[in-house]
Each structure stands twice: as C-alpha cells, then as structure tokens.
Amino acid sequence: MELWYTEFQTSGVGITCKTSKTYHTEKTEYQEMALIETEQFGRMLVLDGTVQTTIEDEFVYHEMITHVPLFTHPNPKKALVIGGGDGGAIREIIKHPSIEKAVLVEIDGRVVEVCRQYLPEISCALGDKRVEVNIADGIKYVQEHKNEFDVIIVDSTDPVGPAVGLFAIDFYRSIHESLKEDGIFVAQTESPFFHKELIRNVYRDVKAVFPIARLYTCAIPTYPSGYWSFTLGSKKYDPLKTDVTKIPELDTRYYSAQIHTSAFALPKFVAELTK
Ligand code: AG3
Numbered sequence: 001m002e003l004w005y006t007e008f009q010t011s012g013v014g015i016t017c018k019t020s021k022t023y024h025t026e027k028t029e030y031q032e033m034a035l036i037e038t039e040q041f042g043r044m045l046v047l048d049g050t051v052q053t054t055i056e057d058e059f060v061y062h063e064m065i066t067h068v069p070l071f072t073h074p075n076p077k078k079a080l081v082i083g084g085g086d087g088g089a090i091r092e093i094i095k096h097p098s099i100e101k102a103v104l105v106e107i108d109g110r111v112v113e114v115c116r117q118y119l120p121e122i123s124c125a126l127g128d129k130r131v132e133v134n135i136a137d138g139i140k141y142v143q144e145h146k147n148e149f150d151v152i153i154v155d156s157t158d159p160v161g162p163a164v165g166l167f168a169i170d171f172y173r174s175i176h177e178s179l180k181e182d183g184i185f186v187a188q189t190e191s192p193f194f195h196k197e198l199i200r201n202v203y204r205d206v207k208a209v210f211p212i213a214r215l216y217t218c219a220i221p222t223y224p225s226g227y228w229s230f231t232l233g234s235k236k237y238d239p240l241k242t243d244v245t246k247i248p249e250l251d252t253r254y255y256s257a258q259i260h261t262s263a264f265a266l267p268k269f270v271a272e273l274t275k
C-alpha cells in the first residue's frame with residue numbers, strides 16, 4: 001500500500017509526498033511534530049502539519065537566511081538564531097571564520113532533540129564549541145540581551161501558534177535593541193504568491209524600525225508555492241552595496257557572490273509589496 005503525506009498550504013492547494021517510513025511522531029508542549037521519510041525529498045520534519053525542512057532542499061533556505069546578512073556585515077562575530085531548532089542556520093553560520101559565538105534560542109526543546117537524532121546532516125553543528133543552545137522564549141531572550149549581536153536571524157514557523165509574536169513590530173523593536181549599532185536582522189517571511197499581506201506588513205514594520213529594509217527571495221520546492229521570501233533590516237550596511245568581489249568561495253550550493261545581489265532583484269509583483 002502506498003502512503004502519501006499532504007500539507008494543505010492554502011484552502012485550495014496542497015503538496016503531497018509519497019512516504020515510506022514514519023520515524024517519529026509526538027505532541028510536544030508547543031506543537032505536533034513528525035519526522036518522516038519521503039521518496040522525493042528524503043527525511044522531512046513536519047510541525048503542526050507544515051513542512052519545516054527536508055534533507056534534499058534544506059540547503060537553499062539555510063544558506064539564504066544566513067549568508068546574505070553575514071556577508072553584508074563586514075566582520076560578524078556574534079550571531080543569534082531565534083527558532084531554527086533543526087540547527088541548519090547554525091551550521092551555515094559557523095562556516096564564517098569571523099564568528100566567535102552562535103547562539104540558538106528555540107522554544108521547543110523536543111524539536112532540537114528529535115532533529116539531533118534523525119537529521120544529523122542538518123543539526124551537526126549544534127555541538128560545536130562556538131555554539132550555545134538555549135531552550136527559551138526568543139521574545140524574552142532578545143528583551144534581556146541588549147546591544148549584543150552583529151546578526152540576528154529569525155528562523156520561525158508560519159505566523160500561527162507559537163510563532164505569532166515573531167511577526168510583530170514590538171518584536172522588531174526588541175531585535176533592534178538587541179543588535180549592536182551596526183547590526184543586521186533577517187526573518188523568513190513566507191511566500192510572495194500566497195502571503196502578500198504578511199510580506200507587506202512585515203516590510204512596512206521593519207522599515208519603520210530600521211533605516212535599511214530589503215526583501216529578497218529564493219526557490220524552495222517544499223514550501224508553499226515553491227517561492228519564498230526573507231525580509232532584512234539593517235542599521236548601517238546595505239546588502240545591495242556589499243563589495244561582492246570580496247566574498248570568498250564558501251562551501252554552499254545555492255548562495256554565491258552573484259546570488260548575494262541577484263536575490264534582491266524582485267519580480268514586479270513582489271517589488272509591489274515593498275511600496
Ligand atoms: N521555517 C520556516 C518554514 C515555513 C514553512 N511553511 C510551511 N511549510 N507552511 C523553517 C525551519 C528550517 N530551519
């Protein structure tokens with residue numbers, strides 16, 4: 001018998017993957033979690049019915065949420081990831097030799113534990129000596145850590161349930177205070193096809209808090225519509241002014257010096273969301 005898993009991305013669209021194994025299911029204190037084997041994308045982490053990451057396409061998201069801000073900053077030493085319990089963003093951050101400390105603040109400790117067990121390719125850097133893992137509320141954490149980070153990355157789930165507060169202007173204000181005077185912030189901000197209002201609102205709020213706000217996109221097949229966005233807020237450095245000739249060759253498969261700039265070239269219907 002064939003077994004297929006569907007995420008209903010909107011009331012009228014879903015993505016369906018053939019699965020061969022369920023490694024783990026659990027109802028944690030915060031959400032429902034499943035770790036399954038899919039034929040097309042390999043092992044897949046699902047939280048509250050939404051695909052979070054898969055072995056085959058995770059590199060796109062994790063490279064794009066990290067290297068764009070980290071190469072926009074001339075010398076990032078201390079980075080914070082809020083959410084991102086799978087460890088993929090942390091793995092990319094520690095590829096930067098200037099990084100002295102990478103802090104992960106994930107609210108659900110079970111996500112970290114299950115990803116350590118079943119997704120070692122993604123979670124592999126969580127034990128690195130430059131990495132600190134905190135199981136805590138990211139909103140409180142930034143309120144309690146002022147003027148501390150060069151880069152803050154918000155690697156959240158969709159803006160429902162535990163992540164709602166991570167898409168709010170008050171949170172962006174706290175992030176602004178938690179960054180040093182030349183710090184940079186990036187958040188994942190959903191699909192330009194399916195979540196236009198959200199992108200518009202986040203961009204407007206980030207622009208109200210940071211002198212520089214930018215939207216960039218990439219292709220991620222397992223996320224709604226396959227086309228994804230990130231919103232960046234910066235106190236000083238503009239990613240469009242990065243001297244990309246200075247970006248060294250990194251061990252990446254999506255991000256490159258050329259992509260650093262081209263990711264900000266938006267189709268007209270997406271650029272519209274920033275006006
Ligand atoms: N966090 C963003 C996942 C959003 C996907 N949404 C959905 N499938 N409806 C990814 C976590 C990876 N570190």
